[in-house]
Amino acid sequence: MTAFRAAARLCSRPTPLSRRYISQQASSFANSKFFRVSEEVRDALATGKPVVALETTIYTHGFPYPDNVALASQLESIVRVNGGVPATITVFNGIARVGLSAEEMIELAATAQTKSALKVSRRDLGYLCGRGLSGKKIHGGTTIAGTMILAHLAGIKVFGTGGLGGVHRGGEVSMDISADLTELGRTPVAVISSGCKSFLDIPRTLEYLETEGVLVGTFADGRNGHVDFPAFYTRDSGIRSPKVIQNEFDAAAMIFAQNELGLSSGIHFANPVPEEFSFPKAEMDTIIDEAVRLADVEGFHGSDNTPFVLNKIKELSGGKSVTANRALIESNVTRAAKVAVELAKLEQTHTGPVDRSMPVDSTTAYTKVEAKAAPITQKADVVVAGSLAIDFSCDFAPFGDRSKEVSPSPHTSNPAVIGQSLGGVGHNVAIAASYAGSSTVFCSIVADDLSGKAALAAIEQEQLGTEGIQTLSPALGVRTAQYVSVNDTKKDLVVAMADMAIMELPESSLDFDGFWEPLLARTRPKWVVLDANWNSAVLAKWAASAKQVKSRVAFEPVSTAKATRLFRNKTGDTPVIGASDTVPNNNKLDLATPNALELTSMYSAARASGLFESPEWWALINSLNLSSAGSRELLVSVTSPSLVDAGIPQQSIQLLPFIPCLLTKLGREGVLLTQLLPPGDARLTSPDSARYIVSRADSSSLPVGGVYMRLFAPETVLSDQEVVSVNGAGDTLLGVVVAGLARQQGNQHAKGLEDIIPVAQRASLRTLQSTESVNPSIKDLAQQLD
Secondary structure, three states: OOHHHHHHHHHOOOOOOHHHHHHHHHHHOOEOOOEEEOHHHHHHHHOOOOEEEEOOHHHHHHOOOOHHHHHHHHHHHHHHHOOOEEEEEEEEOOEEEEOOOHHHHHHHHOHHHHOOOEEEOHHHHHHHHHHHHOOOOOOEEEOHHHHHHHHHHHOOOEEEOOOEOOEEOOHHHHOOEOHHHHHHOOOOOEEEEOEEOOOEOHHHHHHHHHHOOOEEEEEOOOOOOOOEOOEOOEOOOOOEOOOEEOOHHHHHHHHHHHHHHOOOOOEEEEOOOOHHHOOOHHHHHHHHHHHHHHHHHOOOOHHHHHHHHHHHHHHHOOOHHHHHHHHHHHHHHHHHHHHHHHHHHHHHHHHOOOOOOOOOOOOOOOOOOOOOOOOOOOOOOEEEEOOOEEEEEEEEOOOHHHOOOOOOOOOOOOOEEEEEEEEOHHHHHHHHHHHOOOOEEEEEEEEOOHHHHHHHHHHHHOOOOOOEEEEEOHHHOOOOEEEEEEEOOOOOEEEEEEEOHHHHOOHHHOOHHHHHHHHHHHHOOOEEEEEOOOOHHHHHHHHHHHHHOOOEEEEEOOOHHHHHHHOOOOOOOOOOOOOOOOOOOOOOOOEEOOEHHHHHHHHHHHHHOOHHHOHHHHHHHHHOOOOOOOHHHHHHHHOOHHHHHHOHHHHHHHHOOOOOEEEEEOHHHOEEEEEEEOOOOHHHOOHHHHHHEEEEOOOOOOOOOEEEEEEEOOOOOOOHHHOOOOOOHHHHHHHHHHHHHHHHOOOOOOOOHHHHHHHHHHHHHHHHOOOOOOOHHHHHHHHHHO
16 A cells, blocks of 8 residues: 555544544655655654644745755754754655755755756646656655645644645636645645735635635734734735634644544634735735736736746835745744644643554554643743753762761762752752642753653653743754762762753743743743743843733742852843842842852842942832941841851841842751841731841831841751752752742731741751652641641
8 A cells, every 4th residue: 555545544534533643654654665754753743742844846946046945944943943843845856755854955956946846736746756666756846735745644733834825816717726725625734824925816715715614814913803814925915814813822722623623624824924024015916916917918827827927026026025025934934833832732731642653554543642741731829940950969978998088089980879860950949849739830941852851751750741841952952951969978069060051042042932921921820930040131031021920039049150140141131130120119039049158149249230339229228227236236146146257147138129038048057038028017016026127117108117037947957867968958948938938829817938938948858868859758748838
């Protein structure tokens, strides 16, 4: 049975699983005489990655050589940057191909010079492949129709292209109707284009698609109400779109629903040309009318009509049509990649991964591996945005003559016990918040490598969910984060090495607006936790986006170097916190959890950036009525002489105008809470809290009421032998604190931080005694947060 007969037989099965089955079948004949799918595309389909089909007539019959090579490279890069895998589709040497190498793409594009490639629609596939079998190997550029067929055979559901074919003017007499329309009526692939070229009969085109049962919608692209179905070069055609699509998630949901229903028709999503490249409708109508008139006068009809008209449009527009053409193609492919990413998440979330690698034939029953997948979160208590890493802990384990040594020796090999676990500051905070009973969404990035696959699988096993994790393209040249810690016999850190380069990527390499902003808008968390592994610009973006959805923001500094990113950076970007970002209305952060060294780094960076000289800072500090006389004794009374000598309380107070709550982790000494109280806070008048009030504002009309400072000593101090790992203890503390705050938010009789911190300390203690990055037993403490 040939590949096409096998696929046709599969298409006849009226079941919502048929598309998955076709993906399995495509794998089994991916290297047949007539049809080949590249290894990259097969792997992407088998593992549920988003894949975007790309046509090739645009290279063989559209753009000249070598411009077409540059365009091909650009479009594939666009797909990769937006999180997808490109599948360029063609007929190459008489074989239908899905996915080309760079060398093959150049060879195909070169046919634009010799005009030796044929256009390939449904009717041409058997012809070219048959010629190939007989030894006459011909290249062919696939049209929308030809690309749809081969994409469907491979199991690809999303296709980005330029413009859709349609009913030609006078088509009711000539019957000149593009095969693109009939293919949309019988092949379940979603085609994203900029609508029809405006020299076609758009009303009859839409009528024909309706008859074929094709869902047609236009992306709103920021517009409200009804929108026009676009006319390729112009956003306005004067013809209302049948449906309006708000965003990529909605488009993906429609594709998913149609596939699950087992409908065999395709979908057309029209994506209007970017506004800056759109022609005014009147101007384009004049150009097209003249081009069509000249085509009629000079006798260009049938398949020769479109190339002639397009060339005349180019001439009459002074070349502007070519610029618009390229811009809209790039925009459509970007949109297609984002839709494919959303579709992949929907498929993984609702149906679990499908095992497409099992060998099957046309009589084999459907095979699906069910997986426990978290539902798409509609609301969340906490969103954690930070690093996900593979952690290696190397604990010095001397024996023999070295058995009494505490620390490993430099410049030589040392005996050790090496453990591997899933870590990363963001991951640890998220899993701790989840264990503490908070509904939590974790947002991070991994590379498309073995470590990334392992990390995602482990996240699923933890039931944390992967809906907020972007998998980045190999084209970016980064690896999934890894962290190696070397500890002494007391389990205290001696040295750590971290490969966190993936977290340093600029915002332009991440789909923030299309991936994370919709997630924040959908979940509307009470708290967003950020770790400082992101670069300054991305941190600032996260903080601003969180405030837009009215979330409170917590910050984990991670290290002394990265802690300074709040107030300064080396890239020239605006820092996260500026001189005017003070309470009560402009503060970017609500909570931070540095250790003593990180606190000093933050303080020094703020001072060096001139933040302690700003009028906003001075006004708030002055309102606190802090007295220099006797201040040391007061601070010592609520902390300790050593902490005051180190300047920890003083530094905390000076940072409060920018970060109104600081939890400074002090190891065996406990946790120091320094908090700016609002006017009317009950602690300002409570006898139980009086000893912890180190400052009172001199007027109730001011935006602050005073400063609360309290040292929480640990309930238990572990011996060196009882400490198993220190890596996730601080992250556990923050996760439980935020979970507690989120659960109490809005509660009239809410517990305060002074009630939550001891629970978080108990959780941190359990993690210190665990080989896990966060001890799962902290689930037992969740009820103490109620």
